[in-house]
Amino acid sequence: MSQQKTKRGEIDLPVRLKDSKRQKTGVYFRKKVGWLFIIVSIIAITIFNFYPMVQAFLLSFQSGMGANLEYVGFDNWRRLFGDPTFIAALTNTSIYLLIQVPLMIVLALFFSVLLNDPNLKFRGFFRIAIFLPCVTSLVAYSVIFKYLFGVDGIINLFLLNFGIISEAINFLADPVWAKVVIILAITWRWTGYNMIFYLAALQNVDKSIYEAARMDGANAIQQFFQITVPMLKPIILFTSITSTIGTLQIFDEVVNITNGGPGNATLSISQYIYNLSFEYTPDFGYASTVSYVIVILVIILSIIQFRVAGEKK
Amino acid sequence: MKKFYLMLMLVVGMVVLAACSSGDEEASEDSGSEGSSSVDTITAWAWDPAFNIAALEKAKEAYDGDGEYEVEVIENAQDDIIQKLNTGLSSGTTKGMPNIVLIEDYRAQSFLQAYPDSFYPLTDVINSEDFAEYKIATTSYDGEQYGVPFDTGVAGLYVRTDYLEEAGYTVEDVTNITWDEYIEIGKSVKEATGKNMLTMDPNDLAPIRMMIQTNGSWYVDEDGSTPNIAENETLVKAFETYKKMMEADITKVVSDWSQFVGAFNSGDVASVPTGNWITPSVKQAAEQSGQWAVVPMPRLDMDGAVNASNLGGSSWYVLNVDGKEEAADFMLNTFGSNPDLYQTLVKDIGAIGTYSAAAEGDAFAAEDEFFNGQTIIADFSKWTEEIPGVNYGLHTYAIEDILVTGMQDYLNGTELETVLENVQGQAEAQLK
Numbered sequence: 075m076s077q078q079k080t081k082r083g084e085i086d087l088p089v090r091l092k093d094s095k096r097q098k099t100g101v102y103f104r105k106k107v108g109w110l111f112i113i114v115s116i117i118a119i120t121i122f123n124f125y126p127m128v129q130a131f132l133l134s135f136q137s138g139m140g141a142n143l144e145y146v147g148f149d150n151w152r153r154l155f156g157d158p159t160f161i162a163a164l165t166n167t168s169i170y171l172l173i174q175v176p177l178m179i180v181l182a183l184f185f186s187v188l189l190n191d192p193n194l195k196f197r198g199f200f201r202i203a204i205f206l207p208c209v210t211s212l213v214a215y216s217v218i219f220k221y222l223f224g225v226d227g228i229i230n231l232f233l234l235n236f237g238i239i240s241e242a243i244n245f246l247a248d249p250v251w252a253k254v255v256i257i258l259a260i261t262w263r264w265t266g267y268n269m270i271f272y273l274a275a276l277q278n279v280d281k282s283i284y285e286a287a288r289m290d291g292a293n294a295i296q297q298f299f300q301i302t303v304p305m306l307k308p309i310i311l312f313t314s315i316t317s318t319i320g321t322l323q324i325f326d327e328v329v330n331i332t333n334g335g336p337g338n339a340t341l342s343i344s345q346y347i348y349n350l351s352f353e354y355t356p357d358f359g360y361a362s363t364v365s366y367v368i369v370i371l372v373i374i375l376s377i378i379q380f381r382v383a384g385e386k387k
Numbered sequence: 388m389k390k391f392y393l394m395l396m397l398v399v400g401m402v403v404l405a406a407c408s409s410g411d412e413e414a415s416e417d418s419g420s421e422g423s424s425s426v427d428t429i430t431a432w433a434w435d436p437a438f439n440i441a442a443l444e445k446a447k448e449a450y451d452g453d454g455e456y457e458v459e460v461i462e463n464a465q466d467d468i469i470q471k472l473n474t475g476l477s478s479g480t481t482k483g484m485p486n487i488v489l490i491e492d493y494r495a496q497s498f499l500q501a502y503p504d505s506f507y508p509l510t511d512v513i514n515s516e517d518f519a520e521y522k523i524a525t526t527s528y529d530g531e532q533y534g535v536p537f538d539t540g541v542a543g544l545y546v547r548t549d550y551l552e553e554a555g556y557t558v559e560d561v562t563n564i565t566w567d568e569y570i571e572i573g574k575s576v577k578e579a580t581g582k583n584m585l586t587m588d589p590n591d592l593a594p595i596r597m598m599i600q601t602n603g604s605w606y607v608d609e610d611g612s613t614p615n616i617a618e619n620e621t622l623v624k625a626f627e628t629y630k631k632m633m634e635a636d637i638t639k640v641v642s643d644w645s646q647f648v649g650a651f652n653s654g655d656v657a658s659v660p661t662g663n664w665i666t667p668s669v670k671q672a673a674e675q676s677g678q679w680a681v682v683p684m685p686r687l688d689m690d691g692a693v694n695a696s697n698l699g700g701s702s703w704y705v706l707n708v709d710g711k712e713e714a715a716d717f718m719l720n721t722f723g724s725n726p727d728l729y730q731t732l733v734k735d736i737g738a739i740g741t742y743s744a745a746a747e748g749d750a751f752a753a754e755d756e757f758f759n760g761q762t763i764i765a766d767f768s769k770w771t772e773e774i775p776g777v778n779y780g781l782h783t784y785a786i787e788d789i790l791v792t793g794m795q796d797y798l799n800g801t802e803l804e805t806v807l808e809n810v811q812g813q814a815e816a817q818l819k
Binding site for chain 1: 466469470473477479497498500501503505589590640641646781782784785788789791792794795813816817818
């Protein structure tokens, strides 16, 4: 076929037409090759993403010890709603989410605006200092937090020495304090990470907007709320969705700082999944049901966030 | 473009790898079912280099059978072993699985029942009568013996003799006592020395486990799976005792292992009621040499309870994969029938096995300077024989996670009856 075409082209077609023919063949070829490349990734994504997801979904309708699984219909889902340990884990995770994510987003915004000020000295140093926590190992910093907040830890020593408290607080053995410690830990670790997104976005905001605002007599706070926040809206949406997903999956911090205790007061959904799979007599079916709860939550929360932040479109 | 090709190669590589590994899996399953192939190397997984790994190394040295194979000892954390076994066995692949694995007694039944046919029966290999009786219930299933009983986990009460003396007590006064008497002594010790009697971790119900086993009871019925909480008088008594202890203000609350060890190493507590595996940690505080003694575990104040209990403890298992014959041969020749090995274990690493014939050797009668010349190994072995056998069943840790919350409620003032009924209900709903 192609030979014929070339031949015909060579013989009597005008130059422009010949070129366009060649282009067409090129597009055709490129399309084909493009598909080839995409097919590879489609296969890879199917094998490594969709297949496990479908398998896990099927697994969520099965139950049994270890390898002895059988289909039980919606039993796992029914069991879920009457399972106080799951409800405790869900409550704890929701508390982390509701307190930590807004707190962290606000902090990250605050720091990024401060560190974006061109008149600030040692800007690089401060940026690194705040970003540094998120390159540390999850386990390492969790262990450090655990020791900071131990009964003989430096926080207690500090509070005792300054006479703020009269008796050491056992932070990690108290249901409320233990949650506070975990929220502090994840906020410390991830604020810098989100700050980097805001910093990057702020670089793209035209300085003349601020200049104009200043001309009109807007003060710093007005500038922040009237210009910075609206300009960063898409980034705020992005960071809140990624942070929501991250916090819903929280595992390392809880396991290493409190191991879910005292008495399940800090247990997260992910740790419960781990426990169901490896700590107790393994029930992988029920564990995947619980995993799917995270999936559903992520979808719902992302939709809500899109609606709230993307309303003007 | 370069990047793109690299990516492409990576993805193709992964696909090919995945395809290959599934092929291997089928191959190994085939040969596994025939069960006649022999291997050159068998692998063993265990945790704790100072204890179990060291024991395996000693076993390798002690082996004098006819088998011609290498034994490769691989150290893993216990949690990792559980994870790897669970993922490996449930996916049905035997690739990468060890031949010999150490499993904690509390978890043994769940593995044996969750993965039937994955373990190699040793009924005809070892003589189960040679081992402490209480270990047999946990290491056998459905009439077959699967485990080679190893670490006893026998518990004892480690006491600071100098603190007791200050409060006017002798070692005899704390020997063979009940928990109630223990609390009274604790109060006097605190008054005299200002030291707490023991540490407590609100997240860890090990004391409850040890208490109920003194009366031959457990969280589940004898079938190993029906929760036995609400109607369990022993458990009620244990909960009451636990609360009494908390309210007597004789406990130092800790939240992890290092705080627990730190408390007795720094002299903050007057006693440590726990498994014998704590001995090396107690001895870490060399300056406290001569100030410690070990006495039998306090018992619950009720009829039938004895001054002997257990905490932890583990046994060896052979997986039903290629090399199982060799692994069984290794087990028989070492931990299964070699009293001399147990002498070495006691002498060199302080590991007390549960092989009955070993208890008569010299090493078991050795005096320990740290414990004021007490023959602690002999004492521990003696108590081992008195431990009431219980079927730990399938759900020790699952139930305990529910119980921990129940305990918090109880300590905060909820009626015990209500608490235990709640726990029973939850456990029944969850452990079908």
